[in-house]
Amino acid sequence: MKSYYLLAIIPFIGMLGGAVFVNKVTPYVLGLPFLLFWILLWIILSSATMGIIYKLDTVNKGGNS
Template sequence: MKTLKIILTLLPFVWSIGMIPFANKVHPIVLGLPFLAFWFVAGIFLAFLCLQAIYFIDSKHRQNS
């Protein structure tokens, strides 16, 4: 469970910072946004989902204690 929380914590960081060189090479328009702007917006939603999953895991663990 601890490794899952670590992966969920690092995933938004890797998405936003680590993958910029790869996302910056593509130049289409997605939903009216340049691809890099779309990438960052998608990263915000990904971070929200990861934090929600971590909260769910922690609250479930807290109820069992």
């Protein structure tokens, strides 16, 4: 297994592991309760992480075979 595949674990830890610690309602960010903002942030960061993995993966560098 390639080491950059381990980047896929980061969104899992951030969304599920971090939700335990940020489960608060009172601080609002962009008009959202902090937990909802946290989940939306990790959805965006998950897409960015998967894009990085896609760019680093050598299988995707092939031609139109």
